[in-house]
Amino acid sequence: MPPTQTDIWIPDRRAKLYLWLSGVFITCLILANVLGVKLFRFDLNLPLLGHIKVEHTTGMLTFPVTFLLTDLLNEYYGKKGARRVTFIAFAMGALAFIFIWISRQFPILEGIPGTADEKSYELIFGAAALMYIASLIAFLLGSLLDIFLFAVFKRATGGRMVWLRATGSTVISQLFDSFIVTFLFFWAIPLVLNQDKATLGFVFATALTGYILKFFIAVGLTPFIYLGRWLIRTQLGIQPLPVAKS
Incomplete structure (x- = not known):
């Protein structure tokens, strides 16, 4: 008897979870690249570090x-499952960029209430193009490094100390x-395109302040890693993979 549509649709809970995690991950990546055109700035007074001016893109909201x-x-x-999602997300981000570029080539219909004029549309999507490219490249390299290090830490600790590998x-x-991403957007890409580029000092300072914010976010998320593991174990009955031997 041939399988019905219900029989072949998402065979188990682990596969369903993978689809959900992948879908949210890809959505967040594309949102980060689209939102990245807006920069924000605020001041932080931190123990030991003192007064810090944080300047970054709103794309980091999804980080x-x-x-x-x-x-x-x-x-x-x-590693294989995480890398697969990373490459798919990168490909979908590139696909989104292509369609955004195509949309910019269409002649715009002016004078319609509630729609963007040519200048406003280009200001958002044209200005975001370089940031989009820089973010995609940085995402791919950073994610692959993250996946590699996670596996190294997990193997080195024998699967213990979740907080350390996460x-x-x-x-x-x-x-x-x-x-x-900061080097590419503010220095390397403008250099290739023969545009005005920022000083390396500005690049370093901007990258450092952005990283400090990401650092505290990453540390603050540690309890949520344990919460996620608990929910997946208790609600879905799914266990983490054992430690890889190599």
């Missing part, structure tokens, strides 16, 4: 979610991510 999902994907689906892999990989 806490992607940090958490990366760790859960690593924990329950291993937080440790994130704070290290995001150091690279922060400097890569």
Whole structure:
């Protein structure tokens, strides 16, 4: 008897969870790149570090979610499963960029209430193009490093100390991510396009302040890693993968 549609649709809970985690992860990546055109700034007074001016893009609003999902994907689906989602997310981000670029080539119909004029549309999506490219590249490299380090820490601790592999892999990989995206957007890409570029001092300062914010976010998310594991275990009955031997 041939299988019915119900029989072949999402065979088990682990596969369903993978789809949900992947879908939210990809959505957050695309949102981060679209929202990244807006910059924000606020001041922080931190113990030991003193007064810090934080300047970054609003694209980092989705970072806490992607940090958490990366760790859960690593924990329950291993390096291969996490890498697969990373490459799919990168491809979907590139696809979104292509369609955004195509939409900018269409002649605009002016004078319709509630719609953007040419200048406003280009201001948002045109200005976001370079940031989009820089963010995608930094995301891919940073995520692959995160996945690698997570596996290294998990193997080195024999599967113990969840906080170490979750937080440790994130704070290290995001150091690279922060400097890569800032360097590409403010210096390397403008250099290639023969545009005005920022000074390396500005690049370093901007990347550092952005990383400090990401660092505290990553540390603050540690309890949510344990909460996510608890919910998946108690509500879905799914256990993390055992420690890989190699």
